Amino acid sequence: MLQVILSTVSKWAIPFLLLIIPLYGFFKKVPVYEAFVEGAEEGFTTAIRIIPFLVGMLVAISVFRASGAMDALVSLIRPVMVALGAPPDVLPLAIMRPLSGSGALGLATELMKVYGPDSMIGRMASVMQGTTDTTFFVLTVYFGSVGIKRFKYAVVTGLSADITGLLASIYICNVLFK
Amino acid sequence: MLNIIWLLLLTSGIIVAAFNGQIEVVSEAALDAAKSAVRVCFDLIGIMAMWLGIMKIAEKAGVIQGLASFLAPMLRRLFPSVPPRDPAMGAIILNLSANMLGLGNAATPFGMKAMQELQRLNNNRSEASAAMCTFMALNTSCITLIPATIIGIRLAYGSADPTEVVGACIFATSCAMVVAVSIDYMFRVHSRWGGKR
Numbered sequence: 001m002l003q004v005i006l007s008t009v010s011k012w013a014i015p016f017l018l019l020i021i022p023l024y025g026f027f028k029k030v031p032v033y034e035a036f037v038e039g040a041e042e043g044f045t046t047a048i049r050i051i052p053f054l055v056g057m058l059v060a061i062s063v064f065r066a067s068g069a070m071d072a073l074v075s076l077i078r079p080v081m082v083a084l085g086a087p088p089d090v091l092p093l094a095i096m097r098p099l100s101g102s103g104a105l106g107l108a109t110e111l112m113k114v115y116g117p118d119s120m121i122g123r124m125a126s127v128m129q130g131t132t133d134t135t136f137f138v139l140t141v142y143f144g145s146v147g148i149k150r151f152k153y154a155v156v157t158g159l160s161a162d163i164t165g166l167l168a169s170i171y172i173c174n175v176l177f178k
Numbered sequence: 179m180l181n182i183i184w185l186l187l188l189t190s191g192i193i194v195a196a197f198n199g200q201i202e203v204v205s206e207a208a209l210d211a212a213k214s215a216v217r218v219c220f221d222l223i224g225i226m227a228m229w230l231g232i233m234k235i236a237e238k239a240g241v242i243q244g245l246a247s248f249l250a251p252m253l254r255r256l257f258p259s260v261p262p263r264d265p266a267m268g269a270i271i272l273n274l275s276a277n278m279l280g281l282g283n284a285a286t287p288f289g290m291k292a293m294q295e296l297q298r299l300n301n302n303r304s305e306a307s308a309a310m311c312t313f314m315a316l317n318t319s320c321i322t323l324i325p326a327t328i329i330g331i332r333l334a335y336g337s338a339d340p341t342e343v344v345g346a347c348i349f350a351t352s353c354a355m356v357v358a359v360s361i362d363y364m365f366r367v368h369s370r371w372g373g374k375r
Binding site: 006007009010013014017018021022024025028030032035036037038039040041042043044046047048050051054055056057058059060061062063064065066067068069072105108109112113116117118122123126127129130131132133135138139141142143145146147148149150151152153154155156157158160161162164165167168169172173176 | 188190194198203206210212216219224226228232235241290294311315320322326328331337338341342344347355357
Protein backbone atom coordinates (compact mmCIF):
# COMPACT_ATOMS: atom_id res chain seq x y z
CA MET A 1 0.00 0.00 0.00
CA LEU A 2 2.72 2.41 1.11
CA GLN A 3 4.76 1.38 -1.88
CA VAL A 4 1.90 2.15 -4.27
CA ILE A 5 1.37 5.61 -2.78
CA LEU A 6 5.08 6.45 -2.81
CA SER A 7 5.70 5.27 -6.34
CA THR A 8 2.60 7.09 -7.58
CA VAL A 9 3.70 10.35 -5.96
CA SER A 10 7.24 10.13 -7.33
CA LYS A 11 5.96 9.18 -10.79
CA TRP A 12 3.47 12.06 -10.92
CA ALA A 13 5.37 14.88 -9.17
CA ILE A 14 7.36 16.15 -12.16
CA PRO A 15 4.59 15.84 -14.79
CA PHE A 16 2.26 17.55 -12.31
CA LEU A 17 4.61 20.52 -11.86
CA LEU A 18 5.20 20.78 -15.61
CA LEU A 19 1.45 20.85 -16.17
CA ILE A 20 0.20 23.02 -13.37
CA ILE A 21 2.77 25.86 -13.38
CA PRO A 22 2.55 26.81 -17.08
CA LEU A 23 -1.24 26.40 -16.99
CA TYR A 24 -1.58 28.61 -13.93
CA GLY A 25 0.83 31.14 -15.48
CA PHE A 26 -1.31 31.22 -18.62
CA PHE A 27 -4.42 32.02 -16.57
CA LYS A 28 -2.47 34.74 -14.79
CA LYS A 29 -1.72 36.22 -18.25
CA VAL A 30 2.02 35.43 -18.12
CA PRO A 31 3.58 35.05 -21.60
CA VAL A 32 4.52 31.49 -20.68
CA TYR A 33 6.98 30.58 -23.41
CA GLU A 34 8.83 33.89 -23.21
CA ALA A 35 9.06 33.61 -19.44
CA PHE A 36 10.35 30.04 -19.75
CA VAL A 37 13.13 31.05 -22.14
CA GLU A 38 14.05 34.02 -19.98
CA GLY A 39 14.46 31.76 -16.95
CA ALA A 40 16.21 29.00 -18.89
CA GLU A 41 18.94 31.41 -19.97
CA GLU A 42 20.09 31.62 -16.38
CA GLY A 43 20.56 27.85 -16.28
CA PHE A 44 23.51 28.03 -18.62
CA THR A 45 25.47 30.72 -16.79
CA THR A 46 24.78 29.16 -13.40
CA ALA A 47 25.98 25.71 -14.49
CA ILE A 48 29.15 27.18 -16.03
CA ARG A 49 29.92 29.23 -12.93
CA ILE A 50 30.09 26.04 -10.83
CA ILE A 51 32.89 24.42 -12.88
CA PRO A 52 35.99 25.76 -11.02
CA PHE A 53 34.47 24.97 -7.63
CA LEU A 54 33.52 21.46 -8.65
CA VAL A 55 36.88 20.73 -10.30
CA GLY A 56 38.68 21.73 -7.09
CA MET A 57 36.47 19.61 -4.87
CA LEU A 58 36.25 16.52 -7.07
CA VAL A 59 40.02 16.43 -7.68
CA ALA A 60 40.77 16.43 -3.94
CA ILE A 61 38.10 13.82 -3.16
CA SER A 62 39.14 11.61 -6.03
CA VAL A 63 42.84 11.63 -5.01
CA PHE A 64 41.78 10.88 -1.42
CA ARG A 65 39.74 7.89 -2.60
CA ALA A 66 42.01 6.40 -5.23
CA SER A 67 45.20 6.63 -3.14
CA GLY A 68 43.86 4.36 -0.41
CA ALA A 69 43.74 7.18 2.15
CA MET A 70 40.00 6.67 2.48
CA ASP A 71 40.48 2.97 3.24
CA ALA A 72 43.01 3.95 5.89
CA LEU A 73 40.44 6.24 7.48
CA VAL A 74 37.86 3.45 7.34
CA SER A 75 40.10 0.99 9.17
CA LEU A 76 40.90 3.69 11.72
CA ILE A 77 37.28 4.19 12.78
CA ARG A 78 36.20 0.57 12.24
CA PRO A 79 36.43 -0.43 15.93
CA VAL A 80 34.20 2.48 16.96
CA MET A 81 31.55 1.64 14.40
CA VAL A 82 31.55 -2.06 15.19
CA ALA A 83 31.12 -1.23 18.87
CA LEU A 84 28.07 0.85 17.92
CA GLY A 85 26.54 -2.08 16.08
CA ALA A 86 27.35 -1.46 12.43
CA PRO A 87 28.50 -4.37 10.24
CA PRO A 88 32.07 -3.57 9.07
CA ASP A 89 31.08 -3.92 5.41
CA VAL A 90 28.91 -0.78 5.42
CA LEU A 91 31.71 1.46 6.73
CA PRO A 92 33.14 2.53 3.38
CA LEU A 93 29.65 3.64 2.41
CA ALA A 94 29.34 5.70 5.58
CA ILE A 95 32.57 7.55 4.81
CA MET A 96 31.82 7.90 1.12
CA ARG A 97 28.32 9.29 1.56
CA PRO A 98 29.19 12.95 2.33
CA LEU A 99 32.05 12.97 -0.20
CA SER A 100 30.71 11.57 -3.43
CA GLY A 101 27.15 10.87 -4.54
CA SER A 102 27.99 8.56 -7.41
CA GLY A 103 30.65 6.79 -5.32
CA ALA A 104 28.19 6.17 -2.49
CA LEU A 105 25.47 5.00 -4.85
CA GLY A 106 27.95 2.57 -6.41
CA LEU A 107 28.92 1.17 -3.01
CA ALA A 108 25.29 0.86 -1.86
CA THR A 109 24.34 -0.95 -5.05
CA GLU A 110 27.30 -3.29 -4.66
CA LEU A 111 26.33 -4.13 -1.05
CA MET A 112 22.75 -4.79 -2.14
CA LYS A 113 23.94 -7.08 -4.91
CA VAL A 114 26.35 -9.07 -2.72
CA TYR A 115 24.33 -9.37 0.49
CA GLY A 116 20.77 -8.89 -0.80
CA PRO A 117 18.53 -5.91 -0.04
CA ASP A 118 16.75 -7.69 2.82
CA SER A 119 19.90 -8.58 4.79
CA MET A 120 20.98 -6.43 7.72
CA ILE A 121 23.79 -4.98 5.60
CA GLY A 122 21.44 -4.29 2.70
CA ARG A 123 18.92 -2.56 4.92
CA MET A 124 21.52 -0.46 6.71
CA ALA A 125 23.07 0.53 3.39
CA SER A 126 19.61 1.57 2.17
CA VAL A 127 18.93 3.71 5.22
CA MET A 128 22.37 5.35 5.10
CA GLN A 129 21.99 6.09 1.42
CA GLY A 130 18.50 7.52 1.95
CA THR A 131 19.45 9.56 4.99
CA THR A 132 22.28 12.02 4.51
CA ASP A 133 23.20 14.09 1.53
CA THR A 134 26.49 14.48 -0.31
CA THR A 135 27.33 17.45 1.86
CA PHE A 136 30.53 18.43 0.05
CA PHE A 137 28.91 18.30 -3.36
CA VAL A 138 25.90 20.32 -2.21
CA LEU A 139 28.01 22.99 -0.49
CA THR A 140 30.40 23.24 -3.45
CA VAL A 141 27.68 23.50 -6.05
CA TYR A 142 25.33 25.83 -4.16
CA PHE A 143 27.94 28.24 -2.87
CA GLY A 144 29.84 28.01 -6.15
CA SER A 145 26.80 29.03 -8.16
CA VAL A 146 26.84 32.47 -6.51
CA GLY A 147 30.62 32.78 -6.19
CA ILE A 148 30.83 32.37 -2.41
CA LYS A 149 34.34 31.24 -1.46
CA ARG A 150 34.18 31.30 2.32
CA PHE A 151 31.57 28.85 3.61
CA LYS A 152 31.99 29.83 7.28
CA TYR A 153 30.42 27.31 9.67
CA ALA A 154 28.24 25.60 7.03
CA VAL A 155 30.82 22.79 6.71
CA VAL A 156 30.74 22.02 10.43
CA THR A 157 26.93 22.03 10.46
CA GLY A 158 26.69 19.79 7.40
CA LEU A 159 29.19 17.26 8.71
CA SER A 160 27.52 17.16 12.15
CA ALA A 161 24.25 16.40 10.37
CA ASP A 162 25.98 13.60 8.43
CA ILE A 163 27.44 12.04 11.56
CA THR A 164 24.09 12.28 13.34
CA GLY A 165 22.31 10.72 10.36
CA LEU A 166 24.88 7.93 10.29
CA LEU A 167 24.59 7.11 13.99
CA ALA A 168 20.79 7.34 13.82
CA SER A 169 20.77 4.94 10.84
CA ILE A 170 22.84 2.39 12.74
CA TYR A 171 20.64 2.73 15.81
CA ILE A 172 17.28 2.50 14.07
CA CYS A 173 18.33 -0.49 11.93
CA ASN A 174 19.45 -2.35 15.02
CA VAL A 175 16.11 -1.59 16.68
CA LEU A 176 13.83 -2.33 13.73
CA PHE A 177 15.49 -5.11 11.83
CA LYS A 178 17.24 -7.28 14.38
CA MET B 179 37.66 25.49 7.49
CA LEU B 180 37.13 24.30 3.96
CA ASN B 181 40.69 25.30 3.08
CA ILE B 182 41.97 22.85 5.68
CA ILE B 183 39.67 19.99 4.68
CA TRP B 184 40.56 20.45 1.04
CA LEU B 185 44.28 20.48 1.79
CA LEU B 186 43.95 17.42 4.04
CA LEU B 187 42.07 15.40 1.42
CA LEU B 188 44.67 16.20 -1.20
CA THR B 189 47.87 15.87 0.81
CA SER B 190 46.86 12.79 2.80
CA GLY B 191 45.91 11.15 -0.49
CA ILE B 192 49.26 11.86 -2.07
CA ILE B 193 51.22 10.80 1.02
CA VAL B 194 49.31 7.52 1.37
CA ALA B 195 49.76 6.80 -2.32
CA ALA B 196 53.51 7.40 -2.00
CA PHE B 197 53.68 5.09 1.03
CA ASN B 198 51.83 2.34 -0.81
CA GLY B 199 54.21 2.73 -3.73
CA GLN B 200 51.44 3.60 -6.16
CA ILE B 201 52.04 7.28 -6.73
CA GLU B 202 50.89 6.92 -10.34
CA VAL B 203 47.23 6.61 -9.28
CA VAL B 204 47.31 10.21 -8.06
CA SER B 205 47.76 11.84 -11.45
CA GLU B 206 45.22 9.56 -13.06
CA ALA B 207 42.63 10.21 -10.33
CA ALA B 208 43.22 13.96 -10.39
CA LEU B 209 42.94 14.33 -14.16
CA ASP B 210 39.90 12.05 -14.40
CA ALA B 211 38.14 13.98 -11.63
CA ALA B 212 38.84 17.32 -13.30
CA LYS B 213 37.29 16.04 -16.51
CA SER B 214 34.29 14.50 -14.81
CA ALA B 215 33.59 17.72 -12.88
CA VAL B 216 33.10 19.52 -16.17
CA ARG B 217 30.91 16.69 -17.44
CA VAL B 218 28.70 16.97 -14.35
CA CYS B 219 28.29 20.70 -14.98
CA PHE B 220 27.42 20.14 -18.63
CA ASP B 221 24.80 17.58 -17.66
CA LEU B 222 23.41 20.15 -15.26
CA ILE B 223 22.94 22.81 -17.95
CA GLY B 224 19.87 21.24 -19.52
CA ILE B 225 18.19 20.30 -16.25
CA MET B 226 18.94 23.71 -14.76
CA ALA B 227 17.63 25.52 -17.83
CA MET B 228 14.40 23.53 -17.80
CA TRP B 229 13.61 24.02 -14.12
CA LEU B 230 14.69 27.65 -13.99
CA GLY B 231 12.44 28.25 -17.00
CA ILE B 232 9.47 26.68 -15.22
CA MET B 233 10.41 28.61 -12.13
CA LYS B 234 10.40 31.92 -14.00
CA ILE B 235 6.80 31.22 -15.07
CA ALA B 236 5.91 30.43 -11.46
CA GLU B 237 7.60 33.63 -10.32
CA LYS B 238 5.76 35.82 -12.85
CA ALA B 239 2.45 34.17 -11.99
CA GLY B 240 3.01 34.97 -8.32
CA VAL B 241 3.25 31.33 -7.21
CA ILE B 242 6.63 31.76 -5.50
CA GLN B 243 5.58 34.83 -3.52
CA GLY B 244 2.31 33.08 -2.67
CA LEU B 245 4.16 30.03 -1.34
CA ALA B 246 6.49 32.31 0.58
CA SER B 247 3.79 34.24 2.38
CA PHE B 248 1.81 31.04 3.01
CA LEU B 249 4.68 29.10 4.59
CA ALA B 250 6.87 31.96 5.78
CA PRO B 251 5.57 31.97 9.38
CA MET B 252 7.20 28.53 9.81
CA LEU B 253 10.52 29.65 8.37
CA ARG B 254 10.68 33.16 9.76
CA ARG B 255 12.41 32.13 12.97
CA LEU B 256 15.04 30.25 10.99
CA PHE B 257 15.66 33.12 8.59
CA PRO B 258 15.31 36.31 10.62
CA SER B 259 17.37 38.26 8.07
CA VAL B 260 15.11 37.41 5.10
CA PRO B 261 11.95 39.49 4.63
CA PRO B 262 8.97 37.10 4.85
CA ARG B 263 7.55 37.96 1.42
CA ASP B 264 10.92 37.86 -0.31
CA PRO B 265 11.23 35.55 -3.35
CA ALA B 266 14.19 33.93 -1.55
CA MET B 267 11.72 32.41 0.90
CA GLY B 268 9.64 30.97 -1.96
CA ALA B 269 12.70 29.41 -3.60
CA ILE B 270 13.84 27.91 -0.29
CA ILE B 271 10.41 26.35 0.20
CA LEU B 272 10.40 24.90 -3.33
CA ASN B 273 13.87 23.44 -2.81
CA LEU B 274 12.98 21.82 0.51
CA SER B 275 9.73 20.40 -0.90
CA ALA B 276 11.57 18.89 -3.87
CA ASN B 277 14.12 17.39 -1.47
CA MET B 278 11.42 15.83 0.67
CA LEU B 279 9.83 14.23 -2.37
CA GLY B 280 13.20 12.85 -3.47
CA LEU B 281 13.20 14.92 -6.68
CA GLY B 282 16.95 15.51 -6.74
CA ASN B 283 17.13 16.99 -10.21
CA ALA B 284 14.48 19.60 -9.46
CA ALA B 285 15.85 20.36 -6.00
CA THR B 286 19.26 21.52 -7.28
CA PRO B 287 17.99 24.29 -9.63
CA PHE B 288 15.50 25.49 -7.02
CA GLY B 289 18.29 25.57 -4.46
CA MET B 290 20.55 27.59 -6.73
CA LYS B 291 17.75 30.03 -7.34
CA ALA B 292 17.38 30.35 -3.57
CA MET B 293 21.12 30.98 -3.26
CA GLN B 294 20.92 33.72 -5.91
CA GLU B 295 18.11 35.40 -4.03
CA LEU B 296 20.02 35.11 -0.75
CA GLN B 297 23.13 36.51 -2.42
CA ARG B 298 21.05 39.54 -3.44
CA LEU B 299 20.42 40.12 0.28
CA ASN B 300 24.02 39.38 1.27
CA ASN B 301 26.32 42.31 1.87
CA ASN B 302 29.56 40.41 1.54
CA ARG B 303 29.91 39.04 -2.00
CA SER B 304 32.42 36.27 -1.28
CA GLU B 305 31.42 35.15 2.22
CA ALA B 306 28.39 33.06 3.14
CA SER B 307 25.61 34.93 4.96
CA ALA B 308 23.91 33.51 8.05
CA ALA B 309 20.75 32.84 6.01
CA MET B 310 22.80 30.86 3.47
CA CYS B 311 24.35 28.73 6.21
CA THR B 312 20.90 28.00 7.65
CA PHE B 313 19.59 27.12 4.21
CA MET B 314 22.54 24.75 3.67
CA ALA B 315 21.94 23.16 7.08
CA LEU B 316 18.31 22.48 6.16
CA ASN B 317 19.19 21.35 2.68
CA THR B 318 21.94 18.84 3.51
CA SER B 319 19.95 17.28 6.35
CA CYS B 320 16.49 17.56 4.81
CA ILE B 321 13.92 14.93 5.71
CA THR B 322 13.36 12.60 2.77
CA LEU B 323 9.84 11.23 2.59
CA ILE B 324 10.44 9.33 -0.63
CA PRO B 325 14.00 8.01 -1.10
CA ALA B 326 13.16 7.14 -4.71
CA THR B 327 16.62 5.99 -5.82
CA ILE B 328 17.16 3.55 -3.01
CA ILE B 329 13.65 2.08 -3.38
CA GLY B 330 14.46 1.55 -7.05
CA ILE B 331 17.71 -0.29 -6.26
CA ARG B 332 16.04 -2.47 -3.63
CA LEU B 333 13.34 -3.38 -6.11
CA ALA B 334 15.94 -4.18 -8.76
CA TYR B 335 17.74 -6.64 -6.47
CA GLY B 336 14.52 -8.45 -5.56
CA SER B 337 13.67 -7.08 -2.12
CA ALA B 338 10.53 -8.61 -0.62
CA ASP B 339 9.55 -5.19 0.71
CA PRO B 340 11.43 -2.33 -1.01
CA THR B 341 9.76 0.42 1.03
CA GLU B 342 10.35 -1.09 4.48
CA VAL B 343 13.31 1.28 4.98
CA VAL B 344 11.26 4.45 4.48
CA GLY B 345 10.29 4.78 8.14
CA ALA B 346 13.90 4.29 9.23
CA CYS B 347 15.07 6.92 6.72
CA ILE B 348 12.53 9.42 8.03
CA PHE B 349 13.65 8.76 11.61
CA ALA B 350 17.35 9.14 10.80
CA THR B 351 16.91 12.26 8.65
CA SER B 352 14.75 13.84 11.37
CA CYS B 353 17.57 13.32 13.89
CA ALA B 354 20.06 14.83 11.45
CA MET B 355 17.78 17.79 10.77
CA VAL B 356 17.24 18.57 14.45
CA VAL B 357 21.00 18.51 15.08
CA ALA B 358 21.78 20.60 11.97
CA VAL B 359 19.22 23.27 12.84
CA SER B 360 20.38 23.45 16.48
CA ILE B 361 24.06 23.69 15.60
CA ASP B 362 23.34 26.29 12.96
CA TYR B 363 21.30 28.27 15.49
CA MET B 364 24.14 28.13 18.02
CA PHE B 365 26.65 29.39 15.48
CA ARG B 366 24.29 32.07 14.19
CA VAL B 367 23.48 33.47 17.61
CA HIS B 368 26.56 32.86 19.70
CA SER B 369 29.66 32.69 17.59
CA ARG B 370 32.07 35.21 16.18
CA TRP B 371 31.44 33.42 12.89
CA GLY B 372 27.77 34.34 13.00
CA GLY B 373 28.12 38.10 13.22
CA LYS B 374 25.19 40.39 12.64
CA ARG B 375 24.23 39.11 9.23
